[in-house]
Amino acid sequence: MPVITCIDDLKRIYRRRVPKMFYDYCESGSWTEQTFRENTSDFDLLRLRQRVAVDISERSTAGQMIGQDVSMPVALAPVGLTGMQHADGEIKAARAAAEFGVPYTLSTMSICSIEDVAENTEAPFWFQVYTLTDDDYMRRLIDRAKAAKCSAIVITLDLQLLGQRHKDLKNGLSAPPKLTPKTLANLATKWAWGLEMLQTQRRSFGNLVGHVEGLEDPASLGAWTSQNFDLTLDWKRIETLMNMWGGKVILKGILDAEDAKMAAKLGADAIVVSNHGGRQLDGALSSIRMLGPIMDAVGDQVEVYLDSGIRSGQDVLKAMAMGAKGTMIGRAYVYGLGAMGQKGVTKALETIHKELDMSMALCGKRRLADVDRDILLVPEDFEGRWQG
Ligand SMILES: Cc1cc2nc3c(=O)[nH]c(=O)nc-3n(C[C@H](O)[C@H](O)[C@H](O)COP(=O)(O)O)c2cc1C
Numbered sequence: 001m002p003v004i005t006c007i008d009d010l011k012r013i014y015r016r017r018v019p020k021m022f023y024d025y026c027e028s029g030s031w032t033e034q035t036f037r038e039n040t041s042d043f044d045l046l047r048l049r050q051r052v053a054v055d056i057s058e059r060s061t062a063g064q065m066i067g068q069d070v071s072m073p074v075a076l077a078p079v080g081l082t083g084m085q086h087a088d089g090e091i092k093a094a095r096a097a098a099e100f101g102v103p104y105t106l107s108t109m110s111i112c113s114i115e116d117v118a119e120n121t122e123a124p125f126w127f128q129v130y131t132l133t134d135d136d137y138m139r140r141l142i143d144r145a146k147a148a149k150c151s152a153i154v155i156t157l158d159l160q161l162l163g164q165r166h167k168d169l170k171n172g173l174s175a176p177p178k179l180t181p182k183t184l185a186n187l188a189t190k191w192a193w194g195l196e197m198l199q200t201q202r203r204s205f206g207n208l209v210g211h212v213e214g215l216e217d218p219a220s221l222g223a224w225t226s227q228n229f230d231l232t233l234d235w236k237r238i239e240t241l242m243n244m245w246g247g248k249v250i251l252k253g254i255l256d257a258e259d260a261k262m263a264a265k266l267g268a269d270a271i272v273v274s275n276h277g278g279r280q281l282d283g284a285l286s287s288i289r290m291l292g293p294i295m296d297a298v299g300d301q302v303e304v305y306l307d308s309g310i311r312s313g314q315d316v317l318k319a320m321a322m323g324a325k326g327t328m329i330g331r332a333y334v335y336g337l338g339a340m341g342q343k344g345v346t347k348a349l350e351t352i353h354k355e356l357d358m359s360m361a362l363c364g365k366r367r368l369a370d371v372d373r374d375i376l377l378v379p380e381d382f383e384g385r386w387q388g
Contacts, residue, residue, distance in 0.1 A: 004347055007311050007332050013339035014085075018193055020186050021171040022084045026334050029278035030163030035286065036278025039309030042286040046318045047377040051364030061357050061368045065326040066152055066248050066269045066303065071101030072353050073326035073368065074316055076333050076345075077277075077307050078128030078154060078252075083111025083203070084175050085338040087196035091120045093337055096345035098123035100353075105154050105328070108141070109225065111175065113206030118148035126250070128154040131230040131241065137212060142244050144207075152269070153245050156276075158253030160233055162226045163280040176203040196341075235262055242266065250305070253280075255290050257297035260304075270303035270326070277308050277330050285384070288319065292383050295323035313355025320368060321376040 004010060015023055029036020061072040076097050082089040090112040097104035098121060105126040106117055114127060127150040132138060145153060176197075177183045187194055197203065205225075212224065230237070242249045251263045252272035263271045273291050275284045287308035295304060306319045307328035316327050329352070336348030360368060363375040 004351070007335060007348060007351060010335040010339045010344060010348055010351075011331075014335040014337075014344075017190065018085055018338040019177060019183070019190050021173055021177055021183065022081065023338070024167040024171055025081065025165070025173055026079075026085065026331055026338075028165040028167050029282065030165055030280060031282035033278065033282065035275055035282050035284050038286040039275065039278050039288070040311060042288050042382075043309055043311075043315045043318060045379055045382060046288070046322075048314065048317065048321075048359060048363055049375050049377055050362060051375075054364040054366075056361040056364070056366055059357060059361055059366050061353060061360065063326070063368055065103060065305070066250065068103060068151065069101070070103065070326075072316070072356060073305075073320065073324075074310075074349070074352060074356075075103040075126070075305070075326065075328045076105055077328035077330040078105040078107035078110075078126075078156070079330050079334055080107045080109030081111060081175050082107070082334065082337065083200075083206075084177075085334055086193070086341050086344075087200040088112060088120075088202055089337050089341075090117050092342035093333060093345050094121045094123075094125050096333075096342045096349065097125075100346065100349045102349065103151075106150075108207055109205060111204065111206055112202050114144050114148045114150070116202065116206055118150075124149050124151040126150060126152045126154050128156055128252070129241065130156055130159060130225070131233050131237065132225070132228045133230045133232075134212075134228055138241070139244065140211065141207065142241070145245070146247075152248035152250055154250040154252050154272070155238060155241060156252045157233070157238070157259075158255070158274065158276050158280050160229050160231050162229065163276070163282070165279065175205065235266065239266055242268070252307075254294070255281075255284055255287065257293045260294045260298045260302075264298040264301040268302055270305055271298070272305045272307055272328060273324070274307045274328070288315075288322070289383055291319065291322045291324060299323050310352075313352045313357070314359050316352060316356050317359050317363070317368075317371065318376060320371050321373055323373070 063073045094104040108130045127145040248269045250270045251268045303325040305326040306324045336344030
C-alpha cells in the first residue's frame, strides 16, 4: 500500500489504474483549457495569514449546508460516468460521503440509476438535474428523485451546450467503451479495472436506459442527451422546474453577479459559483476570482457555495474565508475513486479534512464557522480590473 499524503498521490494511482479514455474525460477542460488551469492556479495566488498564541486544542470543521449537518462543508459534486471510473462508482462514492458526513450529488448522467443508489445507500443524497427538452422525461426524472427521497435537487445551468474537450473526441469516449484495437490495447494494461467491471451489470447510463423511449442502444444515449439539452432554458423554465420539485433547490453553474441576483430572487436555497471545472466556457474567469463579486451581490440573501479547482483543504479554507458557506469537489474525489474505489474517496475526504483542520488552526481559528476574510491575504488586483 503506497503512502498517500495528498490528492496528487491519488491522481497518480488513478492514472495508472483507469483506462485512458476515462482518465482523459476527467482530466480535461474545454478548448485551450485556460479556465481549467486557472481554476487551480488562481487558488495559489491567495495566501493565508499565520497567527500564533491562540488555544487551538478544541477544533471543529462542522457546519451546515442547506440546513443539513455536515462534518465539513465539502459536498461531492455531480460527476457524469462516475461508474466508469470504478465499478459501481456512484454507490461507492455515495457510501463514502455518507460515512464521512458530507452530501453526495448524483449526476443525471450517472451509470448507477437514482433507484439503484437509493437502494444501496442509507443517507439521502442530492440529485443533479440537467434540463432537457423532453418535458415528459423531466417530469418523470423529478418524480423518480422524489420517490428516492433525495434531499435536494441541484439544477445545472451552465450546460445548455456541451463544451468541447478535444481528447473525448479523439478517444471516442463512450460508456461502455467501444472495443476498438486502440481501446483494447489500453484496456489490456488496466486488468484490475476490467475485472471489477466484468463483475457488475452497471455499465451504461442508468438514469436513461429504459426511461427514454426508443433508445435502447447504450452507445447512442450520450449523443441523445447532448442533442436534447434545453437551448431555450430561461429563468421562467428554471422556476417551473423548481416548483415541479417543491423541495430544496441548489442552482449550479453561476459565475456572474447578475445571474446570482436572479437565482436569489427565484428563492434558490443555495447557488454554486462554478464554471463546471473549466469544462464549459473556456476563457471564463476562475470560480475563486468570481466569488468576491458574487458574495457582495447576494451573500446575505442565499447560501453561496463554490466549486472548480479545489484540490486541498487549504483551497476549501480560502473559499470559506472569501465568504462561501460551502464547497463542492469533483476531480479530487474522482481521483480517489479511480485509484482505490470507496476507500479512495474516503482517503480523499480524510486528506482534505486534515489539511482544512490544520490550516484553519494555524491561522488561529478553532471553528470553521469563525473563519472570515481576516485570515486571507488577497493580491490587490485579484478580481482584476476588467473593462465590461
Ligand atoms: C468528469 C466530470 C464529469 C462531470 N459531470 C457533471 C455532471 O454530470 N453534471 C454536473 O452538473 N457537473 C458535472 N461536472 C462538473 C462538476 O460537478 C464540478 O462542477 C466540477 O468538477 C468542479 O471542478 P473540480 O473538478 O475542479 O473540483 C463534471 C466534472 C467532471 C470533472
